[in-house]
Amino acid sequence: MHSHLVALLAAATLVRCDQGAWAQCGGIGWTGDTKCVSGYSCTYSNDYYSQCLPGSQAPTSAAASQPAQSSSASQPQSSGGGAVEPDTPGANPTATGAWAAAYSQANAALAKISQQDKINIVTGVGWNKGPCVGNTSPVGSIGYPQLCLQDGPLGVRYGTGATAFTPGIMAAATWDVDLMRQRGQYMGAEAKGCGVHVLLGPVGGPLGKLAPGGRNWEGFGPDPYLTGVSMAVTTEGMQSAGIQATAKHFIGNEQELNREKMSSNIDDRTMHELYLWPFADAVHSNVASVMCSYNKLNSTWACENDKIMNGLLKQELGFQGYVMSDWNAQHTTNGAANGGMDMTMPGSDYDGKTILWGPQLNSAVSGGQVSKTRLDDMARRILAAWYLTGQNSGFPSINIKANVQGSHKDNVRAVARDGIVLLRNSGILPLKKPSKLAVIGSAAVTNPKGINSCTDHGCNTGALGMGWGSGTAQYPYFVAPYDAIKARAQTDGTTVSLQDNDNTGSVSSTASGADAALVFITSDSGEGYITVEGVAGDRNNLDPWHSGNQLVQAVSNANKNVIVVVHSVGPIILETILALPNVQAVVWAGLPSSESGNALVDILYGSTTPSGKLPYTIAKSANDYGTSVSRGDDSFSEGLYIDYRHFDKANIAPRYEFGFGLSYTNFTYSDITVTSTAQSGAATGTVISGGRADLFDTVATVTAKITNAGGVAGAEVAQLYIGLPSSAPAAPPKQLRGFAKLSLAPGASDTATFNLRRKDLSYWDVARQNWVVPSGSFAVSVGASSRDIRLTGTIAVS
Numbered sequence: 028m029h030s031h032l033v034a035l036l037a038a039a040t041l042v043r044c045d046q047g048a049w050a051q052c053g054g055i056g057w058t059g060d061t062k063c064v065s066g067y068s069c070t071y072s073n074d075y076y077s078q079c080l081p082g083s084q085a086p087t088s089a090a091a092s093q094p095a096q097s098s099s100a101s102q103p104q105s106s107g108g109g110a111v112e113p114d115t116p117g118a119n120p121t122a123t124g125a126w127a128a129a130y131s132q133a134n135a136a137l138a139k140i141s142q143q144d145k146i147n148i149v150t151g152v153g154w155n156k157g158p159c160v161g162n163t164s165p166v167g168s169i170g171y172p173q174l175c176l177q178d179g180p181l182g183v184r185y186g187t188g189a190t191a192f193t194p195g196i197m198a199a200a201t202w203d204v205d206l207m208r209q210r211g212q213y214m215g216a217e218a219k220g221c222g223v224h225v226l227l228g229p230v231g232g233p234l235g236k237l238a239p240g241g242r243n244w245e246g247f248g249p250d251p252y253l254t255g256v257s258m259a260v261t262t263e264g265m266q267s268a269g270i271q272a273t274a275k276h277f278i279g280n281e282q283e284l285n286r287e288k289m290s291s292n293i294d295d296r297t298m299h300e301l302y303l304w305p306f307a308d309a310v311h312s313n314v315a316s317v318m319c320s321y322n323k324l325n326s327t328w329a330c331e332n333d334k335i336m337n338g339l340l341k342q343e344l345g346f347q348g349y350v351m352s353d354w355n356a357q358h359t360t361n362g363a364a365n366g367g368m369d370m371t372m373p374g375s376d377y378d379g380k381t382i383l384w385g386p387q388l389n390s391a392v393s394g395g396q397v398s399k400t401r402l403d404d405m406a407r408r409i410l411a412a413w414y415l416t417g418q419n420s421g422f423p424s425i426n427i428k429a430n431v432q433g434s435h436k437d438n439v440r441a442v443a444r445d446g447i448v449l450l451r452n453s454g455i456l457p458l459k460k461p462s463k464l465a466v467i468g469s470a471a472v473t474n475p476k477g478i479n480s481c482t483d484h485g486c487n488t489g490a491l492g493m494g495w496g497s498g499t500a501q502y503p504y505f506v507a508p509y510d511a512i513k514a515r516a517q518t519d520g521t522t523v524s525l526q527d528n529d530n531t532g533s534v535s536s537t538a539s540g541a542d543a544a545l546v547f548i549t550s551d552s553g554e555g556y557i558t559v560e561g562v563a564g565d566r567n568n569l570d571p572w573h574s575g576n577q578l579v580q581a582v583s584n585a586n587k588n589v590i591v592v593v594h595s596v597g598p599i600i601l602e603t604i605l606a607l608p609n610v611q612a613v614v615w616a617g618l619p620s621s622e623s624g625n626a627l628v629d630i631l632y633g634s635t636t637p638s639g640k641l642p643y644t645i646a647k648s649a650n651d652y653g654t655s656v657s658r659g660d661d662s663f664s665e666g667l668y669i670d671y672r673h674f675d676k677a678n679i680a681p682r683y684e685f686g687f688g689l690s691y692t693n694f695t696y697s698d699i700t701v702t703s704t705a706q707s708g709a710a711t712g713t714v715i716s717g718g719r720a721d722l723f724d725t726v727a728t729v730t731a732k733i734t735n736a737g738g739v740a741g742a743e744v745a746q747l748y749i750g751l752p753s754s755a756p757a758a759p760p761k762q763l764r765g766f767a768k769l770s771l772a773p774g775a776s777d778t779a780t781f782n783l784r785r786k787d788l789s790y791w792d793v794a795r796q797n798w799v800v801p802s803g804s805f806a807v808s809v810g811a812s813s814r815d816i817r818l819t820g821t822i823a824v825s
């Protein structure tokens with residue numbers, strides 16, 4: 028907050044623009060009026076506060092009609108020395124749930140330490156000045172260590188004895204919450220084994236509104252429900268192992284281009300129903316920390332945005348942990364502190380010259396620009412997260428190079444296998460003891476320069492197992508597709524010929540005469556600080572790299588049984604390939620990390636039936652997505668309509684819809700049941716971690732019988748979509764609100780049970796600033812994908 032404003036506010040009565048005020052103006056970025064006591068009138072001061080200065084205006088009871096808030100929400104506060112402190116329940120929370128004991132311990136510790144100690148707890152030591160990508164200073168008097176923060180979302184970055192787990196998008200493609208939770212738990216265990224206190228994942232933003240978005244692959248795809256569940260179970264897994272998870276990047280960081288300059292301008296309803304949703308689930312799972320992002324949100328930097336950090340995150344979602352900056356995403360000393368940021372990372376810029384907290388924050392606190400209470404709140408939140416995860420006792424010392432892999436590769440293989448989506452199959456798969464196979468493409472073999480030869484995986488050379496950037500980890504080993512196919516082929520006496528380049532001119536000598544030809548194509552993307560083959564983070568288009576279309580065409584000219592294997596960060600346009608009559612199968616193998624070949628062989632040979640389903644839509648044309656990377660600010664004008672929500676609303680036929688995936692068997696759906704106690708109206712519970720308590724209550728249950736009607740064992744992901752009743756404001760025709768993965772022997776049946784929480788039946792009512800269950804008839808659709816609906820029903824809400 029600017030100093031002239033602080034002085035003004037010190038002389039005035041501060042009135043918080045509470046939820047009621049937002050309600051009057053419709054949401055984020057409001058600059059309107061609020062109500063003051065008689066003799067005072069309201070003057071706007073920032074997104075969250077107004078000041079009542081002498082002047083005439085009648086008092087009103089507007090706040091009385093607004094949703095219940097905890098008592099501190101309506102109490103104006105000002106601290107000694109004229110400082111203004113955020114006046115939200117989240118800013119000085121009354122600890123609840125799992126956090127209560129941690130807050131008691133944190134308060135006891137806080138009472139023993141100095142202001143300088145607190146500054147040390149909230150300030151990184153500077154770029155490249157410690158053993159981890161982020162480090163803070165220890166406070167010996169309370170046994171608080173030098174905190175180690177390390178990427179990332181798929182394991183310990185720069186670890187040499189750690190597992191490179193599968194990227195988030197691959198985990199999402201399994202739709203298997205048990206595998207995802209185990210993945211989180213194993214990542215947490217490895218981080219702890221390396222002495223990493225804070226592992227910088229999971230990723231809930233970018234959500235993936237842009238199909239070419241560079242970092243989409245780090246997260247779980249553009250559906251907020253699937254991403255929310257993935258964030259929740261990953262967080263729970265990680266923290267159950269005793270490390271602190273970090274939900275990132277908060278919020279609206281959907282592209283790499285200009286990410287440190289642009290503003291993401293997101294309307295209030297879209298914010299709640301899409302982008303905030305997965306973070307709410309992570310908070311509900313008691314995520315220890317949240318990383319604020321590089322971009323501006325509605326014209327204010329995310330890392331000094333009072334509305335999103337104090338308002339949405341800490342007040343509305345009841346977040347009790349701490350907000351850290353993305354690396355160098357902080358812009359001002361006081362704005363960040365008063366906006367709700369709690370820890371600065373890495374503590375300096377990359378030159379080590381600019382430092383915004385440390386001594387500067389100390390001066391700001393001593394000078395009253397940042398209150399002592401705010402500093403206490405920052406330190407308390409960080410200490411509480413440390414106690415919450417039990418790190419105050421027996422935590423290993425920092426050793427990023429420790430060997431911590433154990434048997435965790437089993438999870439990598441399982442996720443890499445069960446996330447494979449079979450898109451087309453004429454019957455050629457599973458393979459049936461072929462005499463001769465051809466394997467073609469540079470992406471079939473290990474990177475000839477070495478599996479970790481490119482810094483942060485900033486290249487697309489050889490087989491692709493993950494994208495590039497800070498969200499990567501070193502491969503401890505890499506099983507390339509060709510190596511695994513060759514090993515498996517030997518057991519059948521199959522000969523395998525290889526062309527390990529993408530030269531179309533020489534393909535026919537390898538491919539002709541083979542019983543089947545496997546051709547490998549890719550598409551890569553990553554974080555914008557690295558450019559790979561002209562791709563500066565976000566993809567330039569949705570075509571396969573390295574002339575993949577032409578390569579498949581050439582193979583198809585030489586062989587009638589072409590199997591295309593795709594390793595990709597996200598959707599690619601497959602029309603050219605699918606038009607080739609000799610393309611008998613398309614295997615969408617995603618990003619499998621180091622178990623690439625083993626997972627692929629499991630599917631190709633049918634030791635496992637494919638069970639992955641697409642966590643995004645594959646369009647016929649890149650234009651069909653209706654969104655594109657912005658050159659300036661992004662108005663998010665598509666609102667709620669991203670990915671399948673857009674295709675459904677605009678009646679565009681996708682090539683392969685969200686949730687699609689073939690199997691070697693087939694499943695029938697029957698016997699839908701719907702029970703409900705849902706009542707229309709606004710949520711009313713007190714705020715717990717994640718939002719109002721009653722949002723998490725089960726208010727309806729849908730069941731369906733799923734039968735494996737084919738001849739081999741397999742697993743089916745049954746999906747539940749809802750459509751809101753006509754009394755609700757316009758909404759996507761279908762929204763995912765449940766899924767269940769069932770493993771079934773041939774002929775066996777099981778029940779898919781979908782428990783719908785109150786929130787799952789709600790829309791965000793901008794005027795009421797609350798989640799509301801509308802009255803009327805909800806459409807219930809249960810199916811094998813978003814467009815393969817097998818059963819329907821309704822939920823009647825009066």
Ligand SMILES: OC[C@H]1O[C@@H](O[C@H]2[C@H](O)[C@@H](O)[C@H](O[C@H]3[C@H](O)[C@@H](O)[C@H](O)O[C@@H]3CO)O[C@@H]2CO)[C@H](O)[C@@H](O)[C@@H]1O
Pocket residue numbers: 160178179227275353354377497498556
């Ligand atoms: O790693 C912590 C978070 O950092 C952000 O990414 C940064 C990444 O970690 C870091 O390696 C990279 O540094 C490069 C820097 O940007 C560039 O100017 C300099 O020349 O080279 C550095 C590499 O040696 O900066 C990244 C930010 O730009 C992530 O956004 C976040 O998700 C991580 O958790």
